[in-house]
Amino acid sequence: MSGYASGIVAILCINLIFAYAIFVTAAAGQLNLGGAGFQAIGAYAAAWLSSSAHMPANVTIPLAILASALVGFVISFPVLRTRGVYMVLATFAFGQFVSGFLLRSPTFGGAIGMVVADYIGVGALVICAVVTTLLVFFLMASRLGLAIRSIHDDELVSTIMGVNVRAVQVAMFTLGGALAGLSGALYAHHFSFVEAQYFNSLLSIYVLLFVLIGGTQTAWGPLVGSLFFTLLPELMRVGGSWRYVVFGVVIVLMMVLRPQGIVTRALVARLSPRNWWPASSRAATRVSDAG
Amino acid sequence: MSEASATASFRSLPVRPILLAIAVLVAIAVAIFAGGKVIAQQMVSGLMLGSIYMTVAVAFTLTIGVLNFLNFTIPTLFMLTGMVAWGVLSRGYLSVAGGWGWLLALLIGIAVAVVASLIVERFTFRYLKTRHGDATEHAIPLVSSLGFLLIFEHLVLIALGSEAQRFPVPFKADLYAFGLVIGLPQLASLLLALGIVATLTYVLKRTRMGRALRTIAESPDTASLLGVDVARIVPVVFILTGLLSGVAAALFTVNYGDVSPFMGEHIGTKAIAAMVLGGLGSVWGAVAGGLLVGLAETLSIHFLGGDSVQMVVWGLLLVVIILRPQGLFGASAIGKAKL
Amino acid sequence: MPVEPILSLKQVTKRFGGLTVADQVSFDVPQGSRMALIGPNGAGKTTLFNLMSGVYPLDGGSIWLEGRQIDGLPSRQRIGAGLSRSFQNIRLMPHLSVIENVMLGQHAKASGLGDLMTPILWQRAGRWRQMAIERLEAAGIDVHPDAEVSSLPYGVRKKIEVVRALMSSPSLLMLDEPAAGLNPRETAELSAFLKDVAADGVTLLVVEHDMSFVHDLCERTVVLNFGRLIYNGATRSVQDDAAVREAYLGSRRVAGDGGDRAA
Incomplete structure (x- = not known):
């Protein structure tokens, strides 16, 4: 694989895991605009353990996941007191x-950043991305996944149906923290360098865009969203700033034409093998792809 | 509110702005008394910076208060004004205006910001007829505004380059009072900003348009039932947003003399912080928050060094939004029940 | 013969600010009965449902289900205790398919992390989904299980909500205006379906304005007015009661007027 191609694959894998981190809370209706903060915690935990404590990557990565999951768990309690725009702002403030x-902490290199000792190759990244994707698909196909999606639509009715809404939301914040931490730790070990400036608000914004443009109804959304956003700029022949203008136009048009994201549940149902043939006379009512 | 009943006979007086002015004067006096001239000078520059934050924060709080919309294009509108003004001036299109070219350029910049804001309205709220009725519905205009942020910023980069530019300020006049240096344009901008906000408060409170806006803020459905033409009123919010961001940028440009395609980002995040501190949807809260953030910024640079500003401001903000989502002052918001 | 009440409200009281929306309401719902809860608009019927399902805490009194005090239980545990309900305005999940909405109703029956965390179709070889499909068919709902709920007619969505409420195998099913917005044929079908449900041993408590539906389905009726219980007795004599007549004050609802509220 050429250096260019493997670079794109590496970024795609990290973006994909990161997108799933934001997706698991967004699927339950909680928007996290502080994703970069959780990713930074994972990246810096791995970097610090690797360069200061001289641990190998197979130890630093689980510990980094643990650290960011813990932060996700703890921060979920105050953050879940807020909703809507307030939650967007609270998570944004957390990331900042x-x-x-x-930036200020001398332990973590401050503005200079940190060099990460143990290098991991693109193969390990691909494995982690595949495992994460399967895990989220598995989760969304379960009864917990059904509960997550029903919380997104209507918290009160979900509660009355017996769903422990608060527990699910806390669990998703914790899982989101863990996955963001994983993506950060992989970033640190693959690129061998971390700096605080990289984990800025723009990164949080981009990853939320991956998820919302991809669609929050099914686990396909982040997959399509991150593929779309990572590969589209590479495929576009226009260079430099025009690329971002096109990008912006695509986002605005998406919100006008298909605000529910590229992939919806109904689209998946229509494409599913179960519906390739009319199953029975019941198929009289067509599966519609309404918003 | 017990405070309100205590001052019932003075109800016609604007209590909040007066309290604010008194608090600021007392703070400066205390600063001069306790910390000497250096601190007082820092506070004066903090207030001037704060007046810019405040104007942008009012733009943010207006869209959130009335439309429940976190409009991420506001920093870009700010930047557009500065960069367009510099662009038309440096290309020599305004040589006809002679010595007033800079003013004309800034007015054109503001007009461009207003037009851009209306384009945003056209593609965000005009199409938002369908209700999804779920938890992430409010993200749709937010995501659109992020798209517009990319479009505007990169169009400016294409047309005008990525360099920071010097904007020719035609005059330099400082005022010396109590041994402090106060830039005349800075003082003018503080007063102008306060004037604009006072006018806006008046408009919201006393006019037909203001009542319509506040009804929409409470509930768009009720507003339509009451005969408010929501589709015609919503663009007004966007015009005001463009106007406030543009005026803030013009004041910033005149005061600091330079513009760049990235000038909006710093201002935007500080303005969001100011809005949160003041309470979402509260105009006078945004004013107080803006001045507070300006002060906090210059003082924390003075005491803690430049790189701690981000941590201090956002840490404070996180605590405030979680513990006191109504803001530090608990001022009444334009739209309540938006929690 | 004395029948053990399945649900008992004892002195149930609720205030919103200065307004008392439930004022010491006490009544029993006998086991296996089909009971109606009626009253003029704003009488507090839906509030009472919300109190029973735990949307709001009580300000006074107690609620008993099958001899067990449930007013202290969190809302999410009441469905497991045997109390299930529908909503006045259809509250199906808009982004879930028909079958997923119905399967959500089974949530309270799922137990342990194994049931929660493994794909639904793997569990018991797809029994959950099969059960949901059978229930839909039994209710005469003839739609594709993967269909979008928002694309379905009002009457069908209304029925799906009843089926969803039944999936937890409740002992008490509370329906908030199930016939509102249905045409006469759909109303008759619903009534027949609910009689079958009751025949299977589910007790019904129904808020309804359509009096002919109430007469057809429910043998007993309680009437609320301004948060107070003003009648508790047989449905056939409710219209002869002086207090009830006064409460409705000439604006008494007649059969079939539910249609105008459908919009």
Whole structure:
């Protein structure tokens, strides 16, 4: 594989895991605009354990996941007190606070950043991305996944149906933290360098865009969203800033024409093998792809 | 509110702005008394910076208060004004205006910001007829505004380059009072900003248009039932947003003399912080928050060094939004029940 | 013969600010009965449902289900205790398919992490989905299981909500205006379906404005007015009661007027 191609694959894998981190909370209706903060925690935990404590990657990565999952768990309690725009702002503030803290902290190299000792190749990244994807698909196919999606639509009715809404939301924040931490740790070990400036608000915005443009109804959404956003710029022949203008136009048009994201549940149902043939006379009512 | 009943006979007086002015004067006096001239000078520059934040924060709080919409294009509108003004001036299109070219350029910049804001309205709220009725519905205009942020910023980069530019300020006049240096344009901008906000408060409170806006803020459905033409009123919010961002950018440009395609980002995040501190949807809260953030910024640079600003401001903000989502002052918001 | 009540409300009281929306309401719902809860608009019927399902806490009194006090239980545990309900305005999940909405109703029956965390179709070889499909068919709902709920007619969605409420095998099913917005044929079908449900041993408590539906389905009726219980007795004599007549004050609802509220 050429250096160019493997670079794209590496970024795609990291973006994909990161997108799933944001997806698991968004699927339950909680928007996290502080994703970069969680990713930074994973990246810096791995970097610090690797360069200061001289641990190998197979130890630093699980510990980094643990650290960011713990932060996700703890922060979920105050953050879940807020909703809507307030939650967007609270998570945004959290992300800004983390990168501000890292910029200032001499332990973590401050504005200079940190060199990460143990290198991991693109193969390990692909394995992690595939495992994460399967895990989220598995989760969304379960009764917990059904509960997550029903919380997204209507918290009160979900509660009355017996769903422990708060527990599910806390669990998703924790899982989201863990996955963001994994993506950060992989980033640190693959690129061998971390700096606080990388984990800025723009990164949080981009990853949320991956998820919302991809669609939050099924586990296909982040997959399509991150493929679309990582590969589209590479495929576009226009260079430099025009690329971002096209990007912006695509986002605006998506929100006008298909605000529910590229992939919806109904689209998946229509494409599913079960519906390739009319199953029975019941198929009289067509599966519609309404918003 | 017990405070309201205590001052019942003075109800016609604007209590909040007066309290604010008194608090600021007392703070400066205390600063001069306790910390000497250096601190007082820092506070004065903090207030000037704060007046810019405040104007942008009011733009943010207006769209959130009335439309429940976190409009990420506001920093770009700010940047558009500065960069367009510099562009038309440096290309020599305005040589006819002679010595007033800079003013004309800034007015054109503001007009461009207003037009851009209306384009955003056309593609976000005009199409938002369908209700999804779920938890992430409010993200749709937010995501659109992020798309517009990319479009505007990169169009400016294409047309005008990525360099920071010097904007020729035609005059330099400083005022010396109590041994402090106060830039005349800075003072003018503080007063102008306060004037604009006071006018806006008046408009929201006393006019037909203001009542319509506040009804929409409470509930768009009720507003339509009451005969408010929501589709005609919503663009007004976007015009005001463009106007406030543009005016703030013009004041910034005149005061600091330079513009860049990235000038909006710093201002935008500080303005969001100011809005949160003041309480979402509260105009006077945004004013107080803006001045507070300006002060906090210059003072924390002075005491803690430049790189701690981000941590201090956002850490404070996170605590406020979680513990006091109504803001530090608990001022009444344009739209309540948006929690 | 004395029948053990399945549900008992004892002095149930709720205030919103200065307004008392439930004022010491006490009544029993006998085991296996089909009971109606009626009253003029704003009488507090839906509030009472919300109190029973735990949307709001009580300000006074107690609620008993099958001899067990449930007013202290969190809302999510009441469905497991045997109390299930529908909503006045259809509240199906818009982004879930028909079958997923119905399977959500089984949530309270799923137990343990194994049931929660493994794909639904793997569990018991797809029994959950099969059960949901059978229930839909039994209710005469003839739609594709993967269909979008928002694409379905009002009457069908209304029925799906009843089926969803039944999936937890409740002992008490509370329906909030199930016949509102249905045409006469659909109303008759619903009534027949609910009689079958009751015949299977499910007790019904129904809020309804359509009096002919109430007469057809429910043998007993309680009437609320301004948060107070003003009548508790046989449905056939409710219209002869002086207090009830006064409560409706000439604006008494007649059969079939549910149609105008459908919009």
